[in-house]
Amino acid sequence: MSMTITLTINGSDRILACDPHESLRTVLRRAGYHSVRFGSDTGETGAAAVLVDGRLISSDVMLAVQADGHEIETVEGLAVPGQMHPIQQAFIDTGAIQSGYSTPAMILAAKALLAANPDPTQDDVRDALSGILDRETGYLRPVHAVLRIAAIMRGEEPDRIEVAFLDALVGADGPHHDRDALTAIAPRVVPSDDVPHTRVVGQPETKTDAIKLAKGNPAFTDDVDLAGTLIAKVLYSPHAHARIVSIDDDAARALPGVHAVLHYGNVERVRYASGGQSYPNPLPYDQVSFDNKVRFVGDRVAAVAADTEEIAQTAIGLIDVTYEVLPAVFDENDAIVDGAPVIHDEPDMEGAHDPSHNLVHHLKADTGDVEAGFAVADRVFEQTFRVHQVQQAPIEPHVAIAAWDSDERLVITSSTQVPFHVRRMVAPLLGIPVKQIRIIKPRIGGGFGVKQEMLIEDIVGHLTIVTGRPVRLELTREEEFVSSRTRHPQTITYKTGVDADGILTGQEMRIVANTGAYGTHGLTVQLVSGLRGLSSYNCPVKRFDCKVAYTNIPVPGAYRGYGAPQALFALEVHMEDIAASIGMDAIEFRRLNWTNVGDPLDIAPQLGEGDQDASVVPVVTSSGLEEAVLQGMRAVEWDRRDDASWKQPADRPNIRRGIGFAMAMHGTAIPGLDMGGASLKINDDGSFNLLVGATDLGTGSDTILAQIAAEVVGVSTNDVIVYSSDTDMTPFDVGAYASSTTYISGMAVKRAAEQVRDQICERAAIDLDVDAAVIEMYDNAAWAPDGRSVTLEAIALSTLHQERQHQIMANASYVSPESPPPYAAQFVEIEVDIDTGQVTVIRLVMAVDCGVPINPATASGQVEGGMVQALGYGHCEEMVYDEDGRMVNAAFGPYKIYRADEMPELEAILVQTMEASGPFGAKAIAEIPKDGVAPALRNAIADATGVRINDIPFTPERVWLALQDA
């Protein structure tokens, strides 16, 4: 390194070596300031924002030498171990932290703002956070964390953050005044009388991993520093479809500092499917680590490991690849016709339906003769929709580090949602047995499904095996967009028969789905589209027909919602338009047809992935939908739809206002397949270690699993130390997907905890001289009915050291035969500028029945953040390509995700139901917020303008064109 600079970092002078081109982020991270995080090299994510002379600046786009002589503050300087800065505490208390990846930057933003302005308005706070993109929280809680600490520092009473209980509206008489004193972030819960009393479950506990996240401690994959680590770079295809005629890697290998160059010529050809799913992975097996054909711009060609990133990048440029460019096809409908370019013509691929027509799967299901259903209908409606491609875009991109450990086992630390699947799937590609591989999942900076994939672990594994050195690969933002995974585009056609009373008589859903260059999740996502698209409403006969096509676009995979957002966009628009056509109220028409408790989920047995008995038709076991609809209507002030002066404000002639609705119904885990395991053991002081294979992506799942264990064994949440997940240390779990963690892993934890409780009671029964069955556990002790007790600490010390010694501990696992649906009512309020087509979103309200929310604060955070992601899907996010299939907007900004200073108002309402099959009554929450926003937004545009659009997203030109045609 050619220069030395002097930075005053957190009050101390540091003399650091650097090169003139290096960013301040690079140099700070190298100096050990791990709170400064990588989101992109272009500064717009703000994950690397630090204070420079008191100003918040993205250190991605400041040279380290620019900072020479200046004062730098990072979160590391705010509080010593064991202490917490009040701003950090406010972020924890308000539930403002999810993955925590960008939390340090937000905390610094708050510090800079409050130093300049102790009495900021909400707009001031939003502006202060405007440069820090957040894919998780929807910004509501971070904004209010800052307002809260500002109030506290002024000596004022901060807003309440305790749970606010709302009166049930079903069957009740108004008026209700329970909304009058609501604060923005008090979790709203509509309690159910069916829910038993609990001590820990149901409380808005702060996150168990809050300290490491609020303080910016090293906790993420990229924070692993191993001496001698090589940097990997991947050469990606510049062509959408081409055969690799030859690769000349001589010049790259000859470059000093290059340690390995891998490509199809020197890596064994082992077929696989990259989707992170249970054994056996669904077909087709159409990938190899490095192929002699490329199928999209961004497909892998070769990988390099070198001493530095610069050398690796230079080496990539020296690899000479000769391509035979082939015709490409991008649209799913064009891909499956005769004469289309054949994308998978390799002889050894396995498991595609008709690869010569790019047809990966042709899925069919029905519950009877749908034509007969149409024949008895009063009217039949048919409507076709196009849903587009978007990206999960976690702020932390894919990153993995491989290294040999001292036993010469391969350790891969990876930001993955599926560590156990990765271990099993990567082993054959690397040619080493599963037992020789350990996968460690540290904290994850967001995933949303994109990390439910064995995406880059094979590359770092191959490179470590070849070089013997630790190897790190971190995707750039552009690489994350084009080379990782995305949401499946689909062309969806619904055909629905309705009788004279508005009752459905037959419903058909036809899909042509685009799975891009590889099958990966192509089967299962589309199964979920059919399942979700044909389960919300009762209908005597239903038919599903879905063709899944290969094309030359970047690969779709798992994305939060997993086929449901596509299906429910089409379904909820279709239902809205049918209601309008037959002159019925949009909600009343749905209410006539939606599924209630006891109704069959009749298409489910045909569209399940798991080991189900096809003859057993599941039924709805709990539903709070009616209550959710009424709560949402009240919160969004639905009646304004009937007020002409509101809809067309007299002082703003170009503005039309509207409110839209959509209902959503989701699943809870994959029945008969998803499995979670947990292990719980007692420590000397009566605390517990909870080991889970479940992977907390930032959702707070570790926290709710701790709450479940704490509830059972009668301790506080912070008496349960959670560790997740590590294939050497924790029980198996399928990982974080399919809305399974609370329900499946939660039930595994509950069962393990119940066994531990029984072991404790057995010992306490002897000490207290009572029957074990009468013992109750709470307040860190076991209690006899007469009020005598023995503490867990005494039991632990006794059992570990003194009498009848044994380790009180238990393992348990859980698979569910059921998948009880959560329900939700989604409302969107908007304004449309009818002269320009610009849609401004004012408010999102979602009332959701997730059973019993284990933690109302984290559950609300899931809803708030999920709605905002879903708003991006409907409103502004899109992957756009040029005619050669090259993505033209692979950066935040052009690829637009919402910022803090443009967020609509958000409100989440949790409607309790008691789901008997779930842990303490819980159902899923994580994915359903993705389902209703796009259709409710579309229906709001229709309400405001009368224009009915069947393609997303609702960008200004699309809306304007529709207005011109109206």
Added chain:
Amino acid sequence: MITKYHRPLALDDAIALAARSDAVIIAGGTTVNADPGRTPVVAVDLQALELSGIETDGESVRIGSMTRLADIVESALAPSVLRDLARRDAPNTIRNAATIGGTIGTADAESQLLTGLLAFGAIVTLAGADSTTTRPLKEILDDTQILRGTIITSVAIPSNGLAAADRTARTPMDQPIVMAVAHRDGDGAVVLAMAGVAPRPVIVEPDRIGDLDPPSDFRGSSRYRTQIASVLASRVLARVAVGK
């Protein structure tokens, strides 16, 4: 890629360095550092020169070239429309480093602030090896080669007059697809400037909007941009016409 770094202490030294063919001027650095390229270049960082500050003599407002966008946003001396455009140009993590000089020097094609400065008839002061000159911003945007070998030292705009801005974008703080700024000076002369209708911000004659031929991209076709340009132009012109 930056291979050498200079932080000149005197303007003359900066001008001499800027004359090198491989020189890249760093003001805030947020644009240059986001897209460094692979060619070796020499960075000339202007931070040590005292070119920051906003002052007014009642007739005009002079903004030093190294004034950060955040300082413009917070300045009571800058016209409120320009303050808002500076805020909209970048989120605060960028705005705290990016400067008005850098915004002009990089001739950001979609900059709302540049469009505003065009409408205000901004005059840019350039310090060169032999002399200091002033040039209208419009001339610089027409031919950025004017900047070669010079250092932008300040920008001056009239302090009187009336201005209005409007835009169409996917979301409230997104980079506009089309935006318009109108400025009416004390004598009643109106200038309309627009972005999103040409490869760079331009001054547009209100009755010649139909002659525009905007480049299409995924956010807006040429036809759409032309249509929206008319709508936005009408709105901002009407707003500055109020009280005429």
